[in-house]
Amino acid sequence: xxxxxxEAFTVRVQWxxxxxxxxxxxxxxxxxxxxxxxxxxxxxxxxxxxxxGSHTSLYRxxxxxxxxxxxxxxxxxxxxxxxxWYTKVCxxxxxxxxxxxxxxYRIPLVHYMMKENYYKKNARATPIIRQASYxxxxxELLAVANASVQTSRNRNRPPPITYLNNMELxxxxxxxxxxxxxxxxxxxxxxSKSYLINILSHKVTSNGEGLSTxxxxxxxxxxxxxxxxxxxxxxxxxxxLPQNEVTVNAALEYRPYMNEPISIRNEIVINRAAFECFGxxxxxxxxxxxxxxxxxxxxxxxxxxxxxxxNHSNRYYHARQKSIIxxxxxxxxxxxxxxxxxxxxxxxxxxxxxxxPNNLNRESRYVFRYVFFPIWHVNELTAELxxxxxxxxxxxxxxxxxxxxxxxxxxxxxxVNQYKHALVxxxxxMENYPPNFNEWQSTLYNKRWVYDVLEYEDxxxxxxxxxxxxxxxxxxxxxxxxxxxxxxxxxxYAYSVMCGYI
Amino acid sequence: xxxxxxxxxxxxxxxxETLYLQLDGGAENANKYVLAHLEMLVAKRIxxxxxxxxxxxxxxxxxxxxxxxxxxxxxxxxxxxTPQEFKDFLEESSRNGKRPMxxxxxxCVSNWKDFLRRHIDPELKxxxxxxxxxxxxxxxxVDCDNNFPFGVKxxxxxxxxxxxxxxxxxxxxxxxxxxxxxxxxxxxxxxxDDVDDIFNNQN
Numbered sequence: 067x068x069x070x071x072x073e074a075f076t077v078r079v080q081w082x083x084x085x086x087x088x089x090x091x092x093x094x095x096x097x098x099x100x101x102x103x104x105x106x107x108x109x110x111x112x113x114x115x116x117x118x119g120s121h122t123s124l125y126r127x128x129x130x131x132x133x134x135x136x137x138x139x140x141x142x143x144x145x146x147x148x149x150x151w152y153t154k155v156c157x158x159x160x161x162x163x164x165x166x167x168x169x170x171y172r173i174p175l176v177h178y179m180m181k182e183n184y185y186k187k188n189a190r191a192t193p194i195i196r197q198a199s200y201x202x203x204x205x206e207l208l209a210v211a212n213a214s215v216q217t218s219r220n221r222n223r224p225p226p227i228t229y230l231n232n233m234e235l236x237x238x239x240x241x242x243x244x245x246x247x248x249x250x251x252x253x254x255x256x257x258s259k260s261y262l263i264n265i266l267s268h269k270v271t272s273n274g275e276g277l278s279t280x281x282x283x284x285x286x287x288x289x290x291x292x293x294x295x296x297x298x299x300x301x302x303x304x305x306x307l308p309q310n311e312v313t314v315n316a317a318l319e320y321r322p323y324m325n326e327p328i329s330i331r332n333e334i335v336i337n338r339a340a341f342e343c344f345g346x347x348x349x350x351x352x353x354x355x356x357x358x359x360x361x362x363x364x365x366x367x368x369x370x371x372x373x374x375x376x377n378h379s380n381r382y383y384h385a386r387q388k389s390i391i392x393x394x395x396x397x398x399x400x401x402x403x404x405x406x407x408x409x410x411x412x413x414x415x416x417x418x419x420x421x422x423p424n425n426l427n428r429e430s431r432y433v434f435r436y437v438f439f440p441i442w443h444v445n446e447l448t449a450e451l452x453x454x455x456x457x458x459x460x461x462x463x464x465x466x467x468x469x470x471x472x473x474x475x476x477x478x479x480x481x482v483n484q485y486k487h488a489l490v491x492x493x494x495x496m497e498n499y500p501p502n503f504n505e506w507q508s509t510l511y512n513k514r515w516v517y518d519v520l521e522y523e524d525x526x527x528x529x530x531x532x533x534x535x536x537x538x539x540x541x542x543x544x545x546x547x548x549x550x551x552x553x554x555x556x557x558x559y560a561y562s563v564m565c566g567y568i
Numbered sequence: 569x570x571x572x573x574x575x576x577x578x579x580x581x582x583x584x585e586t587l588y589l590q591l592d593g594g595a596e597n598a599n600k601y602v603l604a605h606l607e608m609l610v611a612k613r614i615x616x617x618x619x620x621x622x623x624x625x626x627x628x629x630x631x632x633x634x635x636x637x638x639x640x641x642x643x644x645x646x647x648x649x650t651p652q653e654f655k656d657f658l659e660e661s662s663r664n665g666k667r668p669m670x671x672x673x674x675x676c677v678s679n680w681k682d683f684l685r686r687h688i689d690p691e692l693k694x695x696x697x698x699x700x701x702x703x704x705x706x707x708x709x710v711d712c713d714n715n716f717p718f719g720v721k722x723x724x725x726x727x728x729x730x731x732x733x734x735x736x737x738x739x740x741x742x743x744x745x746x747x748x749x750x751x752x753x754x755x756x757x758x759x760x761d762d763v764d765d766i767f768n769n770q771n
Contacts, residue, residue: 076734079725099684151651155651157675
């Protein structure tokens with residue numbers, strides 16, 4: 067006997083946002099208010115105005131009641147109650163100001179809360195808040211920051227300027243404090259900029275030549291990354307580019323799936339990231355899965371019909387399942403050779419790839435022409451980038467850290483040959499891979515994968531990010547960073563620096 | 569706000585530490601202004617913790633609805649002719665019950681929307697829409713630091729429960745036999761044989 071139909075799974079519901087360093091979420095929790103509401107002296111919260119005709123409507127109601135309950139002894143009490151209700155409760159016109167003046171309706175707590183500053187009085191403020199109104203020099207500030215931010219990774223820096231600006235402190239000494247912080251950050255940025263340019267110019271090699279071991283420099287770099295915004299980052303990268311104008315080819319002729327207006331810069335990025343459609347009806351996932359299976363031979367390559375994706379609707383990140391993406395890495399993560407297969411998601415998270423179709427489900431008829439596979443060697447803490455040209459059936463392997471210079475990215479010939487061999491096998495037998503979605507589902511259900519378990523630990527690697535960046539710069543392309551991508555990029559970057567990966 | 573105020577007056581001039589809110593999913597309840605207001609309450613340290621829960625879309629019966637049923641039972645044999653009678657009868661009927669009631673005429677309200685709008689993160693949206701809807705929110709007082717500049721840690725989860733049961737459609741080729749469901753011994757190759765047997769028998 068076979069049970070066919072619906073099956074129940076118990077899924078744990080967890081609080082979000084949870085702590086996830088890979089996602090850039092260093093602590094659990096978030097906040098919704100960017101600034102704390104308050105009222106100045108003599109100010110009060112405005113009131114919602116009455117709708118026009120409210121008074122007339124109320125009057126008609128009472129008038130109708132008077133017609134029903136005629137003026138006699140039987141209805142005298144009722145008429146009196148209606149009359150009292152109209153005169154004592156109802157507004158006499160449509161102006162809420164007049165109503166407030168006559169009725170004095172108020173909720174004491176509203177005014178109480180606004181006038182009494184519970185925040186200052188009762189909050190367990192950190193030493194930074196308590197002492198920031200005094201003048202500090204930098205070492206003292208550092209000591210205060212260290213003492214107060216016990217769990218923060220960035221304990222060796224003063225609070226951000228924006229944080230100070232939000233504080234409700236009206237003291238002249240605060241401006242001095244702010245200025246000192248600004249100078250500190252300016253100095254940090256100057257140091258860090260040259261350091262980053264060294265990295266991007268590949269003056270820093272894997273052997274450590276040119277790599278400063280100064281912790282202060284690393285700290286500076288970390289701080290700078292945390293202070294980046296998209297414009298700054300672009301401006302920093304721009305001098306590294308040749309002076310020639312970027313040319314855009316017609317890579318985006320396949321636009322039927324793109325509903326959003328595409329800027330020129332988006333086209334550049336998409337072109338260089340080499341996401342292009344040629345709709346021959348072969349789902350990307352099926353092809354690539356077979357490819358990976360062949361590549362890895364005996365290795366366990368599993369399918370999953372969900373993947374976690376950034377939800378940009380809020381400032382924080384919330385992982386949720388959405389579409390069919392192969393993600394085998396979670397199962398082979400602890401082996402020597404691990405693969406992060408989720409190239410589309412990876413790239414979308416790094417750059418402004420909102421135009422990439424999100425729904426790679428069974429209805430999709432889109433296949434990417436070029437697919438990037440970040441390949442992560444866990445033990446060596448290195449990464450390769452495998453680019454597959456689905457049209458030309460060719461592959462290219464980028465190995466950033468083993469290469470000695472940007473211009474000569476090392477090609478590992480043996481592995482390339484291995485990949486090519488597998489690729490030929492795949493494409494020669496492509497007709498044998500019709501989309502069989504029952505198999506997809508079976509893998510998911512048999513493994514009892516819980517959506518929330520899929521995390522980003524195999525998701526984004528700094529080395530991959532660097533090689534993407536370098537590849538774009540090589541080709542005269544300045545990447546455009548989406549504002550929501552920046553937290554991930556910068557925090558991954560900073561995390562790697564602090565862990566000594568670079 | 570009024571309930572908090574009343575609580576304070578009846579509890580040694582102290583606000584409650586934890587506030588539990590259960591609301592339905594109406595737009596007047598499930599919106600970012602309510603959430604921001606709750607966060608502000610904690611930031612101001614009126615309360616130190618707030619648990620906001622709402623019901624899933626399509627579920628309209630919440631705990632307080634049982635009170636309305638009681639009220640309906642009281643009123644079903646009464647004729648109420650004026651607002652004052654409604655107020656008097658309701659308060660009189662509930663006076664000796666577990667939850668004495670009070671009827672308050674609220675004809676004007678503070679414009680919290682305007683008051684909070686400029687302070688709320690503009691990226692907040694879709695908080696209560698479709699699959700992004702989070703049915704439970706927690707606002708907790710914490711120390712002020714860079715991560716929580718106003719001393720409030722806000723968290724959320726998709727359901728107001730530690731565990732939920734998801735119903736998933738299973739294809740016939742990968743369904744679980746009754747024996748396998750009981751024993752956990754799931755042998756996939758046997759399934760196809762079983763299915764084939766069924767089809768053969770039917771034919």
